[in-house]
Amino acid sequence: xxxxxxxxxxxxxxxxxxxxxxxxxxxxxxxxxxxxxxxxxxxxxxxxxxxxxxxxxxxxxxxxxxxxxxxxxxxxxxxxxxxxxxxxxxxxxxxxxxxxxxxxxxxxxxxxxxxxxxxxxxxxxxxxxxxxxxxxxxxxxxxxxxxxxxxxxxxxxxxxxxxxxxxxxxxxxxxxxxxxxxxxxxxxxxxxxxxxxxxxxxxxxxxxxxxxxxxxxxxxxxxxxxxxxxxxxxxxxxxxxxxxxxxxxxxxxxxxxxxxxxxxxxxxxxxxxxxxxxxxxx
Amino acid sequence: xxxxxxxxxxxxxxxxxxxxxxxxxxxxxxxxxxxxxxxxxxxxxxxxxxxxxxxxxxxxxxxxxxxxxxxxxxxxxxxxxxxxxxxxxxxxxxxxxxxxxxxxxxxxxxxxxxxxxxxxxxxxxxxxxxxxxxxxxxxxxxxxxxxxxxxxxxxxxxxxxxxxxxxxx
Numbered sequence: 001x002x003x004x005x006x007x008x009x010x011x012x013x014x015x016x017x018x019x020x021x022x023x024x025x026x027x028x029x030x031x032x033x034x035x036x037x038x039x040x041x042x043x044x045x046x047x048x049x050x051x052x053x054x055x056x057x058x059x060x061x062x063x064x065x066x067x068x069x070x071x072x073x074x075x076x077x078x079x080x081x082x083x084x085x086x087x088x089x090x091x092x093x094x095x096x097x098x099x100x101x102x103x104x105x106x107x108x109x110x111x112x113x114x115x116x117x118x119x120x121x122x123x124x125x126x127x128x129x130x131x132x133x134x135x136x137x138x139x140x141x142x143x144x145x146x147x148x149x150x151x152x153x154x155x156x157x158x159x160x161x162x163x164x165x166x167x168x169x170x171x172x173x174x175x176x177x178x179x180x181x182x183x184x185x186x187x188x189x190x191x192x193x194x195x196x197x198x199x200x201x202x203x204x205x206x207x208x209x210x211x212x213x214x215x216x217x218x219x220x221x222x223x224x225x226x227x228x229x230x231x232x233x234x235x236x237x238x239x240x241x242x243x244x245x246x247x248x249x250x251x252x253x254x255x256x257x258x259x260x261x262x263x264x265x266x267x268x269x270x271x272x273x274x275x276x277x278x279x280x281x282x
Numbered sequence: 283x284x285x286x287x288x289x290x291x292x293x294x295x296x297x298x299x300x301x302x303x304x305x306x307x308x309x310x311x312x313x314x315x316x317x318x319x320x321x322x323x324x325x326x327x328x329x330x331x332x333x334x335x336x337x338x339x340x341x342x343x344x345x346x347x348x349x350x351x352x353x354x355x356x357x358x359x360x361x362x363x364x365x366x367x368x369x370x371x372x373x374x375x376x377x378x379x380x381x382x383x384x385x386x387x388x389x390x391x392x393x394x395x396x397x398x399x400x401x402x403x404x405x406x407x408x409x410x411x412x413x414x415x416x417x418x419x420x421x422x423x424x425x426x427x428x429x430x431x432x433x434x435x436x437x438x439x440x441x442x443x444x445x446x447x448x449x450x451x
Contacts, residue, residue: 016365019361023361023402024406030358031408044350045354055303127302131305132353133423134408135353173354180408206311206415
């Protein structure tokens, strides 16, 4: 009897070590950004998410009713806000038309088929969010059948939110920029009057909702409140997506370049609706 | 399929779906971070106290589905829920099944789950070690899950009486 217990415990320990080793390997493989979901995974994920969406529908309906009634209370403030915006809109539309025309002319002149800022938009609703606390991911209700592909940039009204990392037929997983691995080495430019200075995002701090941008030229004065947008370099994000605004500028340890703290334009705590961006195919 | 299996599957399914829905109605890093599936593993154990093989089977299958539908990982939570299931069986040997103890169990299981997951993610290079973040992940998970396990335990008590199911200890 005693021998039997000893035998069991020894093998239990070996079993636990083997399981942990397998878990490590599998987790490394699973969380790899390049991994595609297998067909059975896609089918089960689609079915599961569909069930969640169906059950969620009445709850969403009630939520929308509550939101509507709350908004109705603020209708006068909204009206004033829209009135102010309306006064500016004609000027912005005219400017936009002018710029679009200029871009088209330049494209023809340079024989370019696409420019970095050419994008197609696809709106999506979040189905569930950040269940695996550390993953910083949300699932949206658009998938391959809607033209969503891995690597597409995702934004909301405020700015850049993240990128699509996994897709199945009817839903996709979006990794948020608040993920430590995601916000690493994104190429950005800081707008100063009519010029830009370039840098790389090296870190995200979730307690202050700020990014650290490194590698900025030492000779440039960066004002607080300057807008930080993506450069479009690399394959990850199109150009011109708002990341945030500069809150503090310091120099690095060697006094060779500047480091900017950038307050994220997006509040990752309250995401509801997202837009997936696709670069226009040539 | 007997009454007990139906009740267990219903509890697991409800918790599974409710976790997805609940996550969508709270902010991403709120004080109500849900781990309802994990809580349901605590709640179903008393029904399967004499059939541990079935209990581990439920843990593993639930984990696999959790992996695919919510996490985009493969079998990680399958094994993880098995380990959690093992801890639940051991804790049940020490603590009697009452409302207070169930909440203590929930606290231990949340800590164990977060700790294992955190260590795995550190070892695979997905998370930078930071004790503050780890502690935060635990206390942000307490409120909602404590309330949920308490409610679930009350429901299973009622169900065991209504359907004459043995809820052992």
